[in-house]
Amino acid sequence: MAFVIHAVTALPTIPQPPSPNPLIPVIAIDGPSGSGKGTIARRVATALGFHLLDSGALYRLVALAGSQQGVAADDQQGHARVARGLEVQFGMDGAGEERVLLAGTDVTRAIRTEAAGAEASRVAAMPPVRTALLSRQHAFAQPPGLVADGRDMGTVVFPGSPLKIYLTASPEERARRRHKQLKDKGLTVTIAGLSQEIRERDLRDSSRPVAPLRPAEDAVILDSTGLTIEQVVDQVLALARSRLPAIS
Numbered sequence: 450m451a452f453v454i455h456a457v458t459a460l461p462t463i464p465q466p467p468s469p470n471p472l473i474p475v476i477a478i479d480g481p482s483g484s485g486k487g488t489i490a491r492r493v494a495t496a497l498g499f500h501l502l503d504s505g506a507l508y509r510l511v512a513l514a515g516s517q518q519g520v521a522a523d524d525q526q527g528h529a530r531v532a533r534g535l536e537v538q539f540g541m542d543g544a545g546e547e548r549v550l551l552a553g554t555d556v557t558r559a560i561r562t563e564a565a566g567a568e569a570s571r572v573a574a575m576p577p578v579r580t581a582l583l584s585r586q587h588a589f590a591q592p593p594g595l596v597a598d599g600r601d602m603g604t605v606v607f608p609g610s611p612l613k614i615y616l617t618a619s620p621e622e623r624a625r626r627r628h629k630q631l632k633d634k635g636l637t638v639t640i641a642g643l644s645q646e647i648r649e650r651d652l653r654d655s656s657r658p659v660a661p662l663r664p665a666e667d668a669v670i671l672d673s674t675g676l677t678i679e680q681v682v683d684q685v686l687a688l689a690r691s692r693l694p695a696i697s
């Protein structure tokens with residue numbers, strides 16, 4: 450398949466400093482699955498001309514690469530090794546669609562299934578995997594700024610971020626949104642099945658001992674139930690303008 454990468458996010462090839470550059474503004478957007486984080490983070494990054502970190506994709510890629518390499522499901526060090534060696538490129542194809550390449554192979558669809566999300570959530574509970582992905586995530590903080598989307602962006606990865614958003618929505622609304630998203634991608638799922646998976650994933654993500662899903666103490670909690678994407682984006686941009694003087 451023809452594949453043109455217009456904007457490859459460079460991943461570190463040399464050892465990175467242990468923490469992100471404090472001079473680069475980072476907007477951290479955390480929240481549970483289906484809260485709309487991904488869409489909001491992308492829109493905000495585009496509006497501000499900032500880079501984007503989809504940290505969930507990294508966990509999904511570790512799970513996929515681990516199973517491809519025959520790493521046992523409970524082998525934490527094995528998965529951490531996979532995380533350190535991930536050969537990944539994020540880019541756009543000729544039609545402007547986001548593409549993710551793993552060791553040169555297009556895995557965009559493979560990492561977006563519900564099963565891939567559940568596998569990601571399992572490897573994400575492994576402390577050595579989280580440590581292995583830390584400097585890789587810090588490397589995304591490049592001028593003029595970064596919008597980082599995940600579960601622990603504000604609490605662990607970018608705790609110095611001047612704007613932390615915790616985006617949430619009711620479980621029913623999240624299941625409905627996810628259903629639409631997956632249907633648009635041609636994947637077949639039921640709302641009831643999705644609700645169940647969302648509840649299980651929420652529980653696993655928020656009850657794990659390492660980097661559990663929770664709002665940072667200084668996070669702004671935004672409930673997007675009943676709001677349009679534009680309304681949420683506008684609220685985040687207004688907050689960004691008031692908190693990040695460089696972009697006001």
Ligand code: C5P
Nearest residue numbers: 504505506508569570573599600601654
């Ligand atoms: O956001 P996404 O659904 O792609 O994330 C997949 C899984 O990866 C989540 O359910 C969560 O377990 C894990 N994750 C995480 N920390 C992040 C991002 C994702 O633990 N920063």
